[in-house]
Amino acid sequence: MREWAEYSVDERGGRVTVSITGPLVVSGIGKLDPELRGFSGSAQFIDISGASRVDTVGAWIVHRFAEEQGAEIIGASEAAEVLLEAVEECSSDADITPPRPYVLGRVAEELGKKVVDFGYGMRRNVGFLGAILIAFLTVIRHPSRFRVKALVRQMELVGVSSLPIIGLMSFLIGIVIAQQGAVQLQQFGAETLTVNLVGRITLRELGVLMTAIMVAGRSGSAFAAQIGTMQLTEEIDAMRTIGVSPMEALVLPRILAAILMMPLLGFYASVVAIVGGAVIGDVMLGIPFWTFLARVQEVVPTYDFYVGMVKAPVFGLIIALSGCYQGMQVKGNAEEVGLRTTMAVVQAIFMVIVLDAFFAVFFTEVGWA
Known part of the structure; x- marks a missing residue:
């Protein structure tokens, strides 16, 4: 049966003494602690001579109670005296949590931290890009160091393995664009312009994006x-130890695979989206399938195709750069892998959309609108 610490109050000669008996240890103060916190009287002495055992938690509770009452602790054993002196030296009247600044101050502080972190992040990204360029120039000078098999493997993973999901997505996007565009254009009797809408928006923007x-x-x-x-399991450190450059062996093949495969995937996505639009045109608008495809060749300017193909390798570079950079930043624990993976996807998508907006303005200014 568990033994609990208890207290009693003795009033003699105009002074109040609180006597504590039982084990003053963490397992025996469950009842004593709230009782002492709710003590309403005023005590001059705290007698712990009846305490069978004392640990740090028990000494801290007695010390705190004595501080609140302004009382003197008596009857302490030699071991209890040592613990009481230790907790007294460690005691502090500081707030458990520091006071929070005003809302405007907190907002300004957080904004400043974000700006500084963004600056450091940009500098590290530029440094990482510089390391990739150095690795690329090194491979050009020493072609035997280029890992062709790694590049082919990454091209397969980035390009060939993603054909089904990209094809399905593009086909459905083409259907949605054609169906929604036809519904709106029918109000003006211009449903035949659905061909223009599907062809231009897929080749120029949505296919690659x-x-x-x-x-x-x-x-x-x-x-x-x-x-x-690999960073977490120290495989990359092992590669450096045996003289293998991680930039050449891991990063460069992935960068090149993304750059090379993005134009092909973008063109493939645009073609499949146009096919999806042609299916809807045949079903909803009465435009024969092959007529729809032939009409696309007539109404879509050649430079729309060039615009999409110019953006594709840049997007591939941004995606691979973000993924490889965040992977190289992993350190500490497995949770960091998930965090950095999420950051890589968010950063890549954000930069792709920003660059797409920049390209849209740029090509409009040069007359490719």
């Missing part, structure tokens, strides 16, 4: 997770 988002979620996250796990 949606492909980049899918590649960021699929391959960019895989890059971060793979390299991050």
Whole structure:
């Protein structure tokens, strides 16, 4: 049966003494602590001569009670005296949590931290890009160091393995664009312009953009997770120890694979989206399937195709750069892998959308609108 510490009050000669008996240890003060916190009287002495055992927690509770009452502790054994002196030296009247600044101060402080972190992040990203360029120049000078098999493997993972999901997504996007565009254009008797809408928006914008988002979620996250796990298990350190450059062996093949495969995937996505639009045109608008495809060749300017193909390798570079960079930043524990993988996907998608907006303005200014 568990033994609990208890207290009693003795009033003699105009002074009040609180006597504590029983084990003053962490397992025996469960009842004593709230009782002492609710003590309403005023005590001059605290007698712990009846305490059978005392540990640090018990000494701290007695010391706290004595401080609140302004009382003197008596009857302490030699061991209890040592503990009481220790907790007295460690005691502090500081707030458990520091006072929070005003809302405006907190907002300004957090904003400043974000800006500073963004600056440091940009500098590290530029440094990482510089390391990739150095590795690329080194490989050009020494072609035998280039890992062709790793590049082919990454091209397969980035490109060939993603064809089904990108094809399905693009086909459905083409259907949605054609169906929604036809519904709106029918109000003006211009449903035949659905061909223009589907052809131009897929080749110029959505084909490459949606492909980049899918590649960021699929391959960019895989890059971060793979390299991050290798960083966590110290495989990358082992590679450096045996004289193998991680930039040449791990990062460069992934960067090149993403750059090379993005134009092909973007073109493939655009073609499949146009096919999806042609299916809806045949079903809803009465435009024969082959007529729809032939009409696309007539109404879509060639430079729309060039615009999409110019953006594709840039998007591939951003996706691979973000995934590899975040993977190389992993340190500490397995939770960091998941965090960095999420950051890689978010960063890649954000940068892709920002660059897409920049390209839209740029090509409009040069007359490719």
